[in-house]
Amino acid sequence: MKIRLSALLPFLLVLLLAFALRCYRLDAQSFWNDEGNSARIAERPVALILAGAAADIHPPGYYLLLHTWRALAGHSEFALRYLSVMASVLAVAFTGALGRRLCGTIVGWGAALGAALAPLAIYYAQEARMYAWLQFLSVAATYFLVSVLSHPEQSPVVRRSWVAYGLLAAAGLYVQYAFPFILLVHNGIFALWWMIRARPTPHRWRWLVAWLGLQTGVLLLYLPWLSIALRSVLGWPSAARHDSLG
Numbered sequence: 043m044k045i046r047l048s049a050l051l052p053f054l055l056v057l058l059l060a061f062a063l064r065c066y067r068l069d070a071q072s073f074w075n076d077e078g079n080s081a082r083i084a085e086r087p088v089a090l091i092l093a094g095a096a097a098d099i100h101p102p103g104y105y106l107l108l109h110t111w112r113a114l115a116g117h118s119e120f121a122l123r124y125l126s127v128m129a130s131v132l133a134v135a136f137t138g139a140l141g142r143r144l145c146g147t148i149v150g151w152g153a154a155l156g157a158a159l160a161p162l163a164i165y166y167a168q169e170a171r172m173y174a175w176l177q178f179l180s181v182a183a184t185y186f187l188v189s190v191l192s193h194p195e196q197s198p199v200v201r202r203s204w205v206a207y208g209l210l211a212a213a214g215l216y217v218q219y220a221f222p223f224i225l226l227v228h229n230g231i232f233a234l235w236w237m238i239r240a241r242p243t244p245h246r247w248r249w250l251v252a253w254l255g256l257q258t259g260v261l262l263l264y265l266p267w268l269s270i271a272l273r274s275v276l277g278w279p280s281a282a283r284h285d286s287l288g
Contacts, residue, residue, distance in 0.1 A: 052151050053138055060134040060158035064127045064167040069120035077170040081122055084108040096270045099278050103216030104172035119170075126174035130167030133178040134158045140185045143192065172217050179214040180224045183207055187228055191235050208256055212263035219275050229257070 073081055083094055083105045091109060095102035108125060115121040137157040142150025157163060166173040186207040193200045211228075214221035232253055240246045261268075 053154060056138065056151065056154045056158050057131060057135055060154075061127070061131050063158065063164050064130055065124075068123050068127065068168055069118065071119075073119060073122075073170065077122075080105065080108060080170045081117060084112045084122070085117075096274070099219070099274060100172065101216050101219060101267060101271060101274075103213060104175055104218075107175070108170070122170040123168055126167050126169055126171065129174040129178040130163055133163070133174065133181050136178070136181040136185045140181060140188060143185070143188055176214065176218040176221065179210050179217060179221070183210040183214060183224065184228070186210065187231065191232070191239075204252070204256060208259050208263070211260045215260070215264045215271075216267065219271060225257075225260070 083091055086094065086109070088106065088109065091105050092102050095105060108122065111125045112122065115124065134154055134157045138150045138154025140150075141153030163174075163177065166177070186203045189203040190200055190207065193203075211221075211225060214224060236246065236250060236253075240249045264271075
């Protein structure tokens with residue numbers, strides 16, 4: 043137990059540093075325009091949040107989360123921004139874990155420290171917006187993807203990683219319309235892994251079917267919002283031009 047704690051200590055110190063940097067002067071400024079929109083949207087009932095997001099360029103996931111958080115923590119600048127702080131610190135933790143899984147403990151510490159000190163990460167961690175959650179969900183989903191591909195054998199741990207990846211990927215789609223680019227990268231990673239590592243094995247087709255099934259599951263979880271998302275993303279530029287001309 044002592045060895046394990048000593049190995050974790052640098053990582054925990056990095057997380058503490060990340061938390062302190064993100065909480066420092068968190069409520070020093072009042073909400074700016076987009077944060078004010080987040081605060082106002084979070085005040086609405088769930089049905090109105092969904093209706094508003096359907097006419098917006100952002101999906102409803104973050105606003106629903108902020109709506110729930112607001113009921114628990116209050117509506118001050120510190121309280122609403124703290125939701126982003128938590129996501130950003132989790133992103134640091136998963137960045138370190140991902141670096142450790144890929145390249146070892148020292149690289150994991152370095153990756154976590156870099157994420158903790160990244161100026162843009164700190165900036166968005168102090169905004170009542172969805173971008174810190176986009177970072178967290180992207181890194182966490184990538185971690186579980188790598189976890190699955192690092193253990194080709196089927197086991198309860200691998201199955202839990204499959205489920206975690208699918209839920210995180212679907213959540214990412216509901217939080218930010220840029221998340222499909224993350225899924226595109228994940229599919230590229232899987233394709234390379236399948237051609238190089240899995241294809242020579244007797245279970246290569248099982249892996250391909252499992253991956254396609256997982257992506258289908260993510261799509262099914264997002265299906266209730268898919269048509270709205272396509273309309274919002276594809277129709278937003280023309281709508282914006284129409285508003286500016288009107």
